[in-house]
Amino acid sequence: MSLKRTLGTCYYPEHWPEEIWAEDAARMADLGLTWVRIGEFAWSRLEPAHGDLRLDWLERAIDTLHRAGLKVVLGTPTATPPRWMLDRHPDMLAVDADGRPRGFGSRRHYCFSHDGYRAEALRITAILAKRFGPKVEAWQTDNEYGCHDTILSYSDAARHAFRDWLAQKYQSPEALNRAWGNVFWSMDYDSFDQIDLPNLTVTEPNPAHTLDFRRFSSDQVARFNAGQVAAIRAHSTAPISHNYMGRIVEFDHFTLGRQMEIATWDSYPLGFLEDRLEEPPEVKRHYARQGDPDFQAFHHDLYRAVAAQFPSGDLPRWWVMEQQPGPVNWAPHNPAPAPGMVRLWTWEAFAHGAECVSYFRWRQAPFGQEQYHAGLLRPDSVPAPGYHEAAEVARELATAPMVEMAQAPVALVFDYASAWAWAVQPQGQGCDYFRLVFEIYRGLRKLGLSIDILPPDTARLNGYRLVLVPAVVTLSEPLKRALAMTGAQVLIGPRSNAKTAALSIPLPLPPALPGLDVTVSRVETLRPDMPLPMAGAGHVTLWREELEGGAEVLDRDADGRPVTMRAGNLTYLGGWPDPAFLRHLVIRACDAAGVATLDLPPDIRVRQAGKTRFVFNHGPGPVTFDGVTLPPAGVLRQGPA
Amino acid sequence: MSLKRTLGTCYYPEHWPEEIWAEDAARMADLGLTWVRIGEFAWSRLEPAHGDLRLDWLERAIDTLHRAGLKVVLGTPTATPPRWMLDRHPDMLAVDADGRPRGFGSRRHYCFSHDGYRAEALRITAILAKRFGPKVEAWQTDNEYGCHDTILSYSDAARHAFRDWLAQKYQSPEALNRAWGNVFWSMDYDSFDQIDLPNLTVTEPNPAHTLDFRRFSSDQVARFNAGQVAAIRAHSTAPISHNYMGRIVEFDHFTLGRQMEIATWDSYPLGFLEDRLEEPPEVKRHYARQGDPDFQAFHHDLYRAVAAQFPSGDLPRWWVMEQQPGPVNWAPHNPAPAPGMVRLWTWEAFAHGAECVSYFRWRQAPFGQEQYHAGLLRPDSVPAPGYHEAAEVARELATAPMVEMAQAPVALVFDYASAWAWAVQPQGQGCDYFRLVFEIYRGLRKLGLSIDILPPDTARLNGYRLVLVPAVVTLSEPLKRALAMTGAQVLIGPRSNAKTAALSIPLPLPPALPGLDVTVSRVETLRPDMPLPMAGAGHVTLWREELEGGAEVLDRDADGRPVTMRAGNLTYLGGWPDPAFLRHLVIRACDAAGVATLDLPPDIRVRQAGKTRFVFNHGPGPVTFDGVTLPPAGVLRQGPA
Amino acid sequence: MSLKRTLGTCYYPEHWPEEIWAEDAARMADLGLTWVRIGEFAWSRLEPAHGDLRLDWLERAIDTLHRAGLKVVLGTPTATPPRWMLDRHPDMLAVDADGRPRGFGSRRHYCFSHDGYRAEALRITAILAKRFGPKVEAWQTDNEYGCHDTILSYSDAARHAFRDWLAQKYQSPEALNRAWGNVFWSMDYDSFDQIDLPNLTVTEPNPAHTLDFRRFSSDQVARFNAGQVAAIRAHSTAPISHNYMGRIVEFDHFTLGRQMEIATWDSYPLGFLEDRLEEPPEVKRHYARQGDPDFQAFHHDLYRAVAAQFPSGDLPRWWVMEQQPGPVNWAPHNPAPAPGMVRLWTWEAFAHGAECVSYFRWRQAPFGQEQYHAGLLRPDSVPAPGYHEAAEVARELATAPMVEMAQAPVALVFDYASAWAWAVQPQGQGCDYFRLVFEIYRGLRKLGLSIDILPPDTARLNGYRLVLVPAVVTLSEPLKRALAMTGAQVLIGPRSNAKTAALSIPLPLPPALPGLDVTVSRVETLRPDMPLPMAGAGHVTLWREELEGGAEVLDRDADGRPVTMRAGNLTYLGGWPDPAFLRHLVIRACDAAGVATLDLPPDIRVRQAGKTRFVFNHGPGPVTFDGVTLPPAGVLRQGPA
Ligand SMILES: [Zn+2]
Ligand SMILES: [Zn+2]
Ligand SMILES: [Zn+2]
Structure with missing residues (x-):
C-alpha cells in the first residue's frame, strides 16, 4: 500500500x-509544491457586509494558482x-x-451552540461550495477547532442546548437524577430547565x-462540522478535511474523522514543546530547537487513525496542513x-504516512x-531558511515520491471521553x-516500536501482537469483545x-474483565515526590491501585504488594509507571508477543514504513546508531524506497 | 473527671x-459503634418540593438504627x-x-445574610425538631460552616445587612468615619447606605x-446558628452540636460554642496536611501517610475549649464527628x-478528651x-482497611472505655478576631x-507539653503555670486583668x-502592659530568606519589632538589639521565633514556671490525660523513646487506664 | 550651573x-526643612458635600506653615x-x-476618560487655585498617576473616547483597517462604533x-493633567509639579514634563526592590535594607530628563517628592x-541634580x-530613625547647599511608546x-559612568560622546537625523x-539605518536557561536577531554568527546582552569615544556632578574603593563642594 507524497503551503x-499573485504562484510551483x-x-473580504458577496477576487486567485499547476x-x-x-447575533459569542x-x-x-451563527456558517459554506x-x-x-480553548462555552445558547441534549438523553429528570446520583448532596432536579x-x-460540581457537559460540547462540534460537510457535498465531490491541533482533547476527533475524507493537523514542534508539555525545564532546553521527539509522531499516528474512520476502502488520507x-x-x-529540522519534520510526517506536508505560511x-x-x-x-529545507525535501521527493504503509505490530487505544473523565475527576x-x-x-517509541492508534470502539484487533489500553475509563462493548477474542498480548490499566x-x-x-480475577480494592494518588519503588526496576507514581484477586502476580512493589496481574495474554497494570518500570513492562510484553525491540540512544527514533525504516536524530548533537553516525537533524532511510 | 468513650459513623x-438498612445497622452495632x-x-428527599414533606423514610431509618441499639x-x-x-429565592446565593x-x-x-433563606432554614429545622x-x-x-470559603459573601443581602450592622454599631456616619480614620484618603461617608x-x-481598602466586615460576617454565622438552636430547643432536650473544620478561622467558634452542648470537628489528617499547611515539600512527603503530628492535636484542644464555652458544670463535650x-x-x-494511623488518630482524640470518634463514612x-x-x-x-482499625479500637475500648481529663499546666490563648486583623493587615x-x-x-508539643487553649476573653488563669498570648492584636479587658493578676509565667507577643x-x-x-516598661517603637517584616540571627539560639523571622524601655532584656539579636524583655513573670516577645529560638524561650519559661519538659524524638508526641500518659509515633519508622520502641503508628498508654 | 538644595516633607x-499644627511646623523648621x-x-474635608466648600482650615494650615518660615x-x-x-457620576469608575x-x-x-469627573476635577482645581x-x-x-495600575481603563467612557480618538486619527474605518492590517483575520470594521x-x-487582539489603545490611554492622562495645569495657571504663577512613581511606563511622562515646571517622583527604594524588579532572590536579599543600587539613580536621571522638557532657559527642576x-x-x-540609607538616598538624589528631597511623611x-x-x-x-538622618543631611547641607550640574558624557534614549510596543508584542x-x-x-553605572537620559524625539546630541538607543521600536525623524549627524559613538539595537x-x-x-548595511533577517526569543555564548565574553539571552549585510562584524557568537555590526561610529547590536557581554560592549564603545570607565566594586556607584564626584556604598558591608574604605551606607564627596 502506498500513496504519492506531496508538499504544499x-x-x-x-x-x-x-499584482504579485502570479509571481508567488510561479515561485511555489518552482519550489516543487x-x-x-x-x-x-x-x-x-468575501462578504464585507451581510449579503454583499465579493467572490471574484477569490476566483481570480484560484485561477492564478491553477494556471501555475497548483491544486487548491x-x-x-x-x-x-x-x-x-x-450586530446580527449579539449573543453568538462563547462565554468563558x-x-x-x-x-x-x-x-x-463563536459559540458552537448558537443556532443563528451556525445558520450563517452554513450559508457562507453553501455559497462557496456552489461557486x-x-x-x-x-x-x-x-x-x-478547539484552538484557544474554544470548545467549552458557558453561554446562554450553550445552556439551552445542553438542557435539550440532556432531555433527549435522559427523557425525565428522575432518570437524570438517578444516573448522576443527585441524591448525594440534595442536587435533585425537578425539570431540565x-x-x-x-x-x-x-x-466541585457533580x-x-x-x-x-463535556460530551455535549463535543457533540456540538460534530454537529457544526457535519453541517458544513453536508453543505459542501451538495455542490462538490472534492475531498473535505479539517486541520486539527496538537493536544486538543476537548472534542472527539474520531467522530469528525467519520465525516471527512482527509484528516490534517497543524504541527508546531517548537511551540508545542514550550506551551503544552509537562517536560521538566532541562528537557525543554535540550529540545528547544528540535521539538519533543515523540509529540509529532504521536499526532501523526493519532490523526492517521482519525482519517481511518472515514468509510472508504483506501488508505487513510492525512496531512500536515500547517508545518512550522x-x-x-x-x-x-x-x-x-x-x-x-524543517526537513526532518517533513520526512517524519511522510514516514508516518502523510500524503502531504504543507508549510504555514508562504510569506x-x-x-x-x-x-x-x-x-x-x-x-x-527573500527565501527564509525554511524555504531551502523545503526545496531540499522537494528534490528528494522527486526521485522517491511514494509513501509505503503497513499495519504496525503494536496498537494503542486512545479515547477522548477518557480524557474528559480524567479531567473531571x-x-x-x-x-x-x-x-x-x-x-x-x-516508552514504546524509545524501544523502537512503530505504533497504530485505535479508537475506543475498535471491534477488531486482528494483526496486532501487542495491544495497550491504558486509562480507558469505560470500555466499549466492541472493545471488550475484541479484547476477549484477541490472541495479542494485552496490557490494560491503570x-x-x-x-x-x-x-x-x-x-x-x-x-x-472476563477471565481475569483482579479487583481494584482502593485507589490512591501520590505526591510527585513520593514515587513507590518497585521490587524490580522503576517506580509507580501519581496514581496507584491496590489489587486483589487470584490472578498471577507479575510485578510487586518493594513492599510486596501486587502491581501487575495476569491471566493468559491479559495483563492488568495497577498504577502509573515511571519510565524505568514502563520499559520493563514493554520489553516483557514484546518478548511475550514476539515483537522485537531496539535499544535506541536517547535522541534517536525510528519508524518502520512498510519495508522502509526511517531513523531520525532529534538531538542537538551527532549520534551513532546501528553503526551509522547521524548528524543533528539527520534522517536515515533504510531499505527499499 | 472522666467520660465514657464511644465510636460512631x-x-x-x-x-x-x-432493604439493606437493617443489615447495615446490625453490622455497625457488631463493629462496636x-x-x-x-x-x-x-x-x-425530605422535602422534594416546597411544603411537600416526606419524613417517613427518615423515621424508618432512625427506627432501624435504634432497633440495632444505636444512637442517632x-x-x-x-x-x-x-x-x-x-426558584423561591433567586438572590440567596453567596457572591465571591x-x-x-x-x-x-x-x-x-447560600449567603448567611439572606433573610429569606434563613427563614426556610429555620422552617425545616423546626419541622424536623418537632417530628x-x-x-x-x-x-x-x-x-x-466555612468549608469551601463560604463565610465571606459579597452579595446584595450581605451589603444591606452590613450597612444595618454598621448603623447599629456606630449610630452615625460621623462616628464611623472617626473610628475608621476615613479622613485618610477622603473616604468619609455621609450615610450608611x-x-x-x-x-x-x-x-487595599481601609x-x-x-x-x-469580618466581624459582621462572623456575627452572621452566629445569628444563623442561634436560630437553628432555638428552633430545635423548642421541641427537643437532646444536646446540639456543629461539626467544625480544620483551620477555618473566618468566624468565631467560641461564640457558637456558647450556643451548643457539644463541639465536634471533622478530622482529615492527610487532606489537611496537603491543602492547608505551610510545611515545606519534604515535610509533607515525610508525613504524607500520617498527617501532620500536631494539626489534629491542636484542633482537639481548640474545640475542647470551644465546647467549654457552653454554660454547664460538666466536662466539655467534644467529638470528632468525621474521622478520615x-x-x-x-x-x-x-x-x-x-x-x-486510623487507630492512632482515634486514640489521639480520646487522649485529648474526645467523647466520641465517628468515622466518615460508613460505606x-x-x-x-x-x-x-x-x-x-x-x-x-466489603470491609475496607479502616474498618479493621476501627474494630481494633472498639475491642480496646471495651476494656477501657473511660476518658480521664485534667487541666493542663500550659495555656495558649487563641483569638479569631486576631486572625482577621492579621489577614486584613x-x-x-x-x-x-x-x-x-x-x-x-x-514548639510546646515538641517539648512534651500538654496544652489547654483559652478564648481571648478568659477572665481567670487559675491553675496554669505558663500562659502564652502570642499575636492577640487587641487584648480584652478581662484578659488584661487576668494577666495582671496571675502568678503564672506569661509569654506575650509579638x-x-x-x-x-x-x-x-x-x-x-x-x-x-501595666508594669512592663516596653515600647514597640517600630515594626518590620522580613523576607523568609533573611532570618535575623539571635545572640543565642535560633532566629527571628518574618515579623520583627524594635523594642525600647527600661524593662530587663532577656534575649538580644546578634546585633545586640533586645528581642525579649521582662518584668516579673511577664515576658514580651518582639518577633516571630524560629523553632530553635522558640525552643529556648519555652524551656526557659517552663523552668521558671516549674513545668517539666521532655526531649522528644522528632516524630513522637505525648499527651497527658490526667494520670495517663499517651505516647504516639507519628513517623513512618520505628522510634525509641524512654526505653520503649514504638512501631510506626504506635500508641503507648502509660499509667492508670 | 547649580541650584540650591533643600529638604521637605x-x-x-x-x-x-x-492645636498641634503650630508645634509641628516649628519642629519642621527646626529640623531644617x-x-x-x-x-x-x-x-x-475641603468639600464634604458638592458645593459645600470648607477651605478655611486649609488656609489656616498654610498660614501656620508660612509663619514657621516654610514653603508650601x-x-x-x-x-x-x-x-x-x-452619586453624581456613577459611571466614573475605571474598569479593569x-x-x-x-x-x-x-x-x-476614576477613569481618565470620564468627562463628568474631569469637569469636577477641573472645578475643584480652579477653586483651590483661585483661593x-x-x-x-x-x-x-x-x-x-498610574499607581495601582490605573492608566488603562476598560470602561464605557474609555470605549467611547477611544472611538473618538481613533476617528480623529484615522478619519475613516478603511484607513484604520489598512493601518492595523485588519484583513489578517477578517477583523475589518465598517464603523468606528x-x-x-x-x-x-x-x-490576543491585533x-x-x-x-x-496604549497611546490613547497615555493621551488621556496628558489631557487630564493639562486641564489642571491650565486651571491653576489662570490664578497662580507658582510652579506646578506632579509626583511620578517608579517604573510606571503606561503614560508618556515626557509629554507631561512639557506641561509643568517641576518633575518630582516618589522614591521607595526598599518597596520597589521587592515589588517591581526582576532581580533573583539572592540579590533581593543582599539589598533588602539598601534597595537596588541603580533603580533610584535611573529615575533621578529619567525625571531630570522629564523636567528638562519644560520650555525654560533654566536648569531642569526635579525633586524627590516622597522619600522613604x-x-x-x-x-x-x-x-x-x-x-x-535615608541619608544616602538623599545625597544620591542631590548628586543627580535634585532641587529638593521631601520625606513622606512627617508623622x-x-x-x-x-x-x-x-x-x-x-x-x-517621637523622632523616628529617619528623622535623625534627615537632620544629619540638613546639617551637611547648611555648609554646602548648592547642586552642581553638567551634561554627562553618555546619553541613553528612553521611549515610553517602545515600552508599550514591547508589552503588546x-x-x-x-x-x-x-x-x-x-x-x-x-551596566553603564557599574563602569562608573554618569548618564543623561533623553526623550525619543531628541533632535540634538551635541556634547555626548556615547549615545545608546536600545530597543526603540520606531525611531522618530528628529532622532534619526540626530543620529546621522552626531560624531558620538552610537550603540543601537536590539x-x-x-x-x-x-x-x-x-x-x-x-x-x-542610513549608511549601515545591516538587515535583521529573523528574530528569535530564547528560554532564559539557554543563553547563547559569544565567541568572546558573555552571552546573548532572551532576544536574538539574525543579522545580514556588508557592514563590519564586531562581535560574533560562538557559532560565528554576527551579533554586532558597525559602520563608522554606528554599531548595531542584534541581541539582548548579558552583563558580561554588555560590559565588553560598553568598554569598547567608551574606548572609542574617549570616555573613561572605572572598575567599581559590586556595591559601589559613583556620580559625577560637575566637578564633584560622589561615591556611594550601597552594600551591607564596608567596601574599599580608590584607596578609601566606605562604611555601609557610606557617602563620599570628592572635589569642590
Ligand atoms: Zn494555525
Ligand atoms: Zn465533611
Ligand atoms: Zn505616595
Missing part, C-alpha cells in the same frame, strides 16, 4: 497586492466571522468559565454533570529551529497577530489522561474500565 | 436501598438547600470576592473597613493512610462528588495569625495588644 | 488636631474624589481588564489595536532601611491604609522594554527601528 492572496490552502480567514484547498472562513455578524463573553478582535469568537465546488481540489472546514452549566459552583517552517510567535519562548505577514511567525519567504519575499494533581497515554507512547458510563463506581469493582 | 440511608449521624444532606445524631439539612429553593454568584450544583450555596425531637439522641446544625463591601477596590478512615478525594494528592459512595473518599466499607460492602507575605500560633503550639478595637495604632504605643 | 493637617506638601488627599506645595485632591462624587469596576474605598478610583494661587509657593497636580477595547478577546524614611507598608516584605499615621508606613516622627511624635516571556533599558543603564508607526514590519527590513 498556506497562502493569503487577500494579504498581498494582486503541489497544494495551496487559501481562504480560511477571508470572510470580511479552499477553507470555509467560519473561524473568523466578520464584525457585522455580531468565569462568565465573561469572549469578544471580537481575534478569531474563534467553487466544481473548481477546487479539496476543502477545509473552519480552522483548528433547572439545570445549569457546571461552572461557578461553590465547590462529576457526572460535568462529564455530560521557522520561529513562531505564540509560545512562551520562540527560538528558531535547528538547521535541518511572513508584516501586520496582524503573527508578524513574527516565519514563512517560507521573509516579509521582503483527576483525584490528584497531575493525573491527566493525555499525559499518561503519551508517556506510554513515548483506571481502565473503572467507571460506568455515568462515571460512577461499578459493581463488581473494576476492572471486571 | 456517618450514614446516608437515602443513598442505599431500604454507638452513634450514627444521619440526615444532614437529605433535604431534597440528626443533622439539619441546611447546608444543601434543594434546587427549588433557588470577584462579584460572581456561587451557583447551585454542589453545596453551601424527631423526642426521638433522637443528639442534633447537628447544618454542616461544616453609601458603604460598600470591601471588595474590588482599586488598592483595614478598619475590612475588619468590621482511608484516602479522601479532595486534596491535591490523596494517598492512603499508613497502616495503624464509600459510588456516585456524586466523593466517590474516591474511603468509607469503613468499600462500595461493594499582614504587613508582610506569610504573616498569618494561625500559622504563628500553630508554630508556637508545635503584635499583642498592638491595636485599638478599630485596628488603629494606640497611644501610648504597644504593648502598653 | 509631606504633611496632612487634616489628620491631626489643629524648607518645603511642606499638603492637601492632595483632603477633598472630603499644594496638591490638587483629585486622586481621592469623595464618596458623594460617585476583566471588566470589573474598580470601586470606591481606597484611591484613584490659594497667590499664596502657595508651588503646586502638585493629583497624585502618582464597532471598535471595542482590546480586552477579553479569544486570543497588536496595532492594543498599541493604539523607614519601613513602608505595601511591599511583599517591608524591612527597615539599614542605618544611614506616621495611626489609622487608614498606611499605618505601618514610617514617618519622620513616630505616631507618638513581547514575542517571548521576559522580553520587557524597561528591563532591557534598565539592565543597560546598570529591536531598534524595527517597526512602522502602526507596529508592522517595515520594508526594507530593519534597522534600515
Whole structure:
C-alpha cells in the first residue's frame, strides 16, 4: 500500500497586492509544491457586509494558482466571522468559565451552540461550495477547532442546548437524577430547565454533570462540522478535511474523522514543546530547537487513525496542513529551529504516512497577530531558511515520491471521553489522561516500536501482537469483545474500565474483565515526590491501585504488594509507571508477543514504513546508531524506497 | 473527671436501598459503634418540593438504627438547600470576592445574610425538631460552616445587612468615619447606605473597613446558628452540636460554642496536611501517610475549649464527628493512610478528651462528588482497611472505655478576631495569625507539653503555670486583668495588644502592659530568606519589632538589639521565633514556671490525660523513646487506664 | 550651573488636631526643612458635600506653615474624589481588564476618560487655585498617576473616547483597517462604533489595536493633567509639579514634563526592590535594607530628563517628592532601611541634580491604609530613625547647599511608546522594554559612568560622546537625523527601528539605518536557561536577531554568527546582552569615544556632578574603593563642594 507524497503551503492572496499573485504562484510551483490552502480567514473580504458577496477576487486567485499547476484547498472562513455578524447575533459569542463573553478582535469568537451563527456558517459554506465546488481540489472546514480553548462555552445558547441534549438523553429528570446520583448532596432536579452549566459552583460540581457537559460540547462540534460537510457535498465531490491541533482533547476527533475524507493537523514542534508539555525545564532546553521527539509522531499516528474512520476502502488520507517552517510567535519562548529540522519534520510526517506536508505560511505577514511567525519567504519575499529545507525535501521527493504503509505490530487505544473523565475527576494533581497515554507512547517509541492508534470502539484487533489500553475509563462493548477474542498480548490499566458510563463506581469493582480475577480494592494518588519503588526496576507514581484477586502476580512493589496481574495474554497494570518500570513492562510484553525491540540512544527514533525504516536524530548533537553516525537533524532511510 | 468513650459513623440511608438498612445497622452495632449521624444532606428527599414533606423514610431509618441499639445524631439539612429553593429565592446565593454568584450544583450555596433563606432554614429545622425531637439522641446544625470559603459573601443581602450592622454599631456616619480614620484618603461617608463591601477596590481598602466586615460576617454565622438552636430547643432536650473544620478561622467558634452542648470537628489528617499547611515539600512527603503530628492535636484542644464555652458544670463535650478512615478525594494528592494511623488518630482524640470518634463514612459512595473518599466499607460492602482499625479500637475500648481529663499546666490563648486583623493587615507575605500560633503550639508539643487553649476573653488563669498570648492584636479587658493578676509565667507577643478595637495604632504605643516598661517603637517584616540571627539560639523571622524601655532584656539579636524583655513573670516577645529560638524561650519559661519538659524524638508526641500518659509515633519508622520502641503508628498508654 | 538644595516633607493637617499644627511646623523648621506638601488627599474635608466648600482650615494650615518660615506645595485632591462624587457620576469608575469596576474605598478610583469627573476635577482645581494661587509657593497636580495600575481603563467612557480618538486619527474605518492590517483575520470594521477595547478577546487582539489603545490611554492622562495645569495657571504663577512613581511606563511622562515646571517622583527604594524588579532572590536579599543600587539613580536621571522638557532657559527642576524614611507598608516584605540609607538616598538624589528631597511623611499615621508606613516622627511624635538622618543631611547641607550640574558624557534614549510596543508584542516571556533599558543603564553605572537620559524625539546630541538607543521600536525623524549627524559613538539595537508607526514590519527590513548595511533577517526569543555564548565574553539571552549585510562584524557568537555590526561610529547590536557581554560592549564603545570607565566594586556607584564626584556604598558591608574604605551606607564627596 502506498500513496504519492506531496508538499504544499498556506497562502493569503487577500494579504498581498494582486499584482504579485502570479509571481508567488510561479515561485511555489518552482519550489516543487503541489497544494495551496487559501481562504480560511477571508470572510470580511468575501462578504464585507451581510449579503454583499465579493467572490471574484477569490476566483481570480484560484485561477492564478491553477494556471501555475497548483491544486487548491479552499477553507470555509467560519473561524473568523466578520464584525457585522455580531450586530446580527449579539449573543453568538462563547462565554468563558468565569462568565465573561469572549469578544471580537481575534478569531474563534463563536459559540458552537448558537443556532443563528451556525445558520450563517452554513450559508457562507453553501455559497462557496456552489461557486467553487466544481473548481477546487479539496476543502477545509473552519480552522483548528478547539484552538484557544474554544470548545467549552458557558453561554446562554450553550445552556439551552445542553438542557435539550440532556432531555433527549435522559427523557425525565428522575432518570437524570438517578444516573448522576443527585441524591448525594440534595442536587435533585425537578425539570431540565433547572439545570445549569457546571461552572461557578461553590465547590466541585457533580462529576457526572460535568462529564455530560463535556460530551455535549463535543457533540456540538460534530454537529457544526457535519453541517458544513453536508453543505459542501451538495455542490462538490472534492475531498473535505479539517486541520486539527496538537493536544486538543476537548472534542472527539474520531467522530469528525467519520465525516471527512482527509484528516490534517497543524504541527508546531517548537511551540508545542514550550506551551503544552509537562517536560521538566532541562528537557525543554535540550529540545528547544528540535521539538519533543515523540509529540509529532504521536499526532501523526493519532490523526492517521482519525482519517481511518472515514468509510472508504483506501488508505487513510492525512496531512500536515500547517508545518512550522521557522520561529513562531505564540509560545512562551520562540527560538528558531535547528538547521535541518524543517526537513526532518517533513520526512517524519511522510514516514508516518502523510500524503502531504504543507508549510504555514508562504510569506511572513508584516501586520496582524503573527508578524513574527516565519514563512517560507521573509516579509521582503527573500527565501527564509525554511524555504531551502523545503526545496531540499522537494528534490528528494522527486526521485522517491511514494509513501509505503503497513499495519504496525503494536496498537494503542486512545479515547477522548477518557480524557474528559480524567479531567473531571483527576483525584490528584497531575493525573491527566493525555499525559499518561503519551508517556506510554513515548516508552514504546524509545524501544523502537512503530505504533497504530485505535479508537475506543475498535471491534477488531486482528494483526496486532501487542495491544495497550491504558486509562480507558469505560470500555466499549466492541472493545471488550475484541479484547476477549484477541490472541495479542494485552496490557490494560491503570483506571481502565473503572467507571460506568455515568462515571460512577461499578459493581463488581473494576476492572471486571472476563477471565481475569483482579479487583481494584482502593485507589490512591501520590505526591510527585513520593514515587513507590518497585521490587524490580522503576517506580509507580501519581496514581496507584491496590489489587486483589487470584490472578498471577507479575510485578510487586518493594513492599510486596501486587502491581501487575495476569491471566493468559491479559495483563492488568495497577498504577502509573515511571519510565524505568514502563520499559520493563514493554520489553516483557514484546518478548511475550514476539515483537522485537531496539535499544535506541536517547535522541534517536525510528519508524518502520512498510519495508522502509526511517531513523531520525532529534538531538542537538551527532549520534551513532546501528553503526551509522547521524548528524543533528539527520534522517536515515533504510531499505527499499 | 472522666467520660465514657464511644465510636460512631456517618450514614446516608437515602443513598442505599431500604432493604439493606437493617443489615447495615446490625453490622455497625457488631463493629462496636454507638452513634450514627444521619440526615444532614437529605433535604431534597425530605422535602422534594416546597411544603411537600416526606419524613417517613427518615423515621424508618432512625427506627432501624435504634432497633440495632444505636444512637442517632440528626443533622439539619441546611447546608444543601434543594434546587427549588433557588426558584423561591433567586438572590440567596453567596457572591465571591470577584462579584460572581456561587451557583447551585454542589453545596453551601447560600449567603448567611439572606433573610429569606434563613427563614426556610429555620422552617425545616423546626419541622424536623418537632417530628424527631423526642426521638433522637443528639442534633447537628447544618454542616461544616466555612468549608469551601463560604463565610465571606459579597452579595446584595450581605451589603444591606452590613450597612444595618454598621448603623447599629456606630449610630452615625460621623462616628464611623472617626473610628475608621476615613479622613485618610477622603473616604468619609455621609450615610450608611453609601458603604460598600470591601471588595474590588482599586488598592487595599481601609483595614478598619475590612475588619468590621469580618466581624459582621462572623456575627452572621452566629445569628444563623442561634436560630437553628432555638428552633430545635423548642421541641427537643437532646444536646446540639456543629461539626467544625480544620483551620477555618473566618468566624468565631467560641461564640457558637456558647450556643451548643457539644463541639465536634471533622478530622482529615492527610487532606489537611496537603491543602492547608505551610510545611515545606519534604515535610509533607515525610508525613504524607500520617498527617501532620500536631494539626489534629491542636484542633482537639481548640474545640475542647470551644465546647467549654457552653454554660454547664460538666466536662466539655467534644467529638470528632468525621474521622478520615482511608484516602479522601479532595486534596491535591490523596494517598492512603499508613497502616495503624486510623487507630492512632482515634486514640489521639480520646487522649485529648474526645467523647466520641465517628468515622466518615460508613460505606464509600459510588456516585456524586466523593466517590474516591474511603468509607469503613468499600462500595461493594466489603470491609475496607479502616474498618479493621476501627474494630481494633472498639475491642480496646471495651476494656477501657473511660476518658480521664485534667487541666493542663500550659495555656495558649487563641483569638479569631486576631486572625482577621492579621489577614486584613499582614504587613508582610506569610504573616498569618494561625500559622504563628500553630508554630508556637508545635514548639510546646515538641517539648512534651500538654496544652489547654483559652478564648481571648478568659477572665481567670487559675491553675496554669505558663500562659502564652502570642499575636492577640487587641487584648480584652478581662484578659488584661487576668494577666495582671496571675502568678503564672506569661509569654506575650509579638503584635499583642498592638491595636485599638478599630485596628488603629494606640497611644501610648504597644504593648502598653501595666508594669512592663516596653515600647514597640517600630515594626518590620522580613523576607523568609533573611532570618535575623539571635545572640543565642535560633532566629527571628518574618515579623520583627524594635523594642525600647527600661524593662530587663532577656534575649538580644546578634546585633545586640533586645528581642525579649521582662518584668516579673511577664515576658514580651518582639518577633516571630524560629523553632530553635522558640525552643529556648519555652524551656526557659517552663523552668521558671516549674513545668517539666521532655526531649522528644522528632516524630513522637505525648499527651497527658490526667494520670495517663499517651505516647504516639507519628513517623513512618520505628522510634525509641524512654526505653520503649514504638512501631510506626504506635500508641503507648502509660499509667492508670 | 547649580541650584540650591533643600529638604521637605509631606504633611496632612487634616489628620491631626489643629492645636498641634503650630508645634509641628516649628519642629519642621527646626529640623531644617524648607518645603511642606499638603492637601492632595483632603477633598472630603475641603468639600464634604458638592458645593459645600470648607477651605478655611486649609488656609489656616498654610498660614501656620508660612509663619514657621516654610514653603508650601499644594496638591490638587483629585486622586481621592469623595464618596458623594460617585452619586453624581456613577459611571466614573475605571474598569479593569476583566471588566470589573474598580470601586470606591481606597484611591484613584476614576477613569481618565470620564468627562463628568474631569469637569469636577477641573472645578475643584480652579477653586483651590483661585483661593490659594497667590499664596502657595508651588503646586502638585493629583497624585502618582498610574499607581495601582490605573492608566488603562476598560470602561464605557474609555470605549467611547477611544472611538473618538481613533476617528480623529484615522478619519475613516478603511484607513484604520489598512493601518492595523485588519484583513489578517477578517477583523475589518465598517464603523468606528464597532471598535471595542482590546480586552477579553479569544486570543490576543491585533497588536496595532492594543498599541493604539496604549497611546490613547497615555493621551488621556496628558489631557487630564493639562486641564489642571491650565486651571491653576489662570490664578497662580507658582510652579506646578506632579509626583511620578517608579517604573510606571503606561503614560508618556515626557509629554507631561512639557506641561509643568517641576518633575518630582516618589522614591521607595526598599518597596520597589521587592515589588517591581526582576532581580533573583539572592540579590533581593543582599539589598533588602539598601534597595537596588541603580533603580533610584535611573529615575533621578529619567525625571531630570522629564523636567528638562519644560520650555525654560533654566536648569531642569526635579525633586524627590516622597522619600522613604523607614519601613513602608505595601511591599511583599517591608524591612527597615539599614542605618544611614535615608541619608544616602538623599545625597544620591542631590548628586543627580535634585532641587529638593521631601520625606513622606512627617508623622506616621495611626489609622487608614498606611499605618505601618514610617514617618519622620513616630505616631507618638517621637523622632523616628529617619528623622535623625534627615537632620544629619540638613546639617551637611547648611555648609554646602548648592547642586552642581553638567551634561554627562553618555546619553541613553528612553521611549515610553517602545515600552508599550514591547508589552503588546513581547514575542517571548521576559522580553520587557524597561528591563532591557534598565539592565543597560546598570551596566553603564557599574563602569562608573554618569548618564543623561533623553526623550525619543531628541533632535540634538551635541556634547555626548556615547549615545545608546536600545530597543526603540520606531525611531522618530528628529532622532534619526540626530543620529546621522552626531560624531558620538552610537550603540543601537536590539529591536531598534524595527517597526512602522502602526507596529508592522517595515520594508526594507530593519534597522534600515542610513549608511549601515545591516538587515535583521529573523528574530528569535530564547528560554532564559539557554543563553547563547559569544565567541568572546558573555552571552546573548532572551532576544536574538539574525543579522545580514556588508557592514563590519564586531562581535560574533560562538557559532560565528554576527551579533554586532558597525559602520563608522554606528554599531548595531542584534541581541539582548548579558552583563558580561554588555560590559565588553560598553568598554569598547567608551574606548572609542574617549570616555573613561572605572572598575567599581559590586556595591559601589559613583556620580559625577560637575566637578564633584560622589561615591556611594550601597552594600551591607564596608567596601574599599580608590584607596578609601566606605562604611555601609557610606557617602563620599570628592572635589569642590
Ligand atoms: Zn494555525
Ligand atoms: Zn465533611
Ligand atoms: Zn505616595
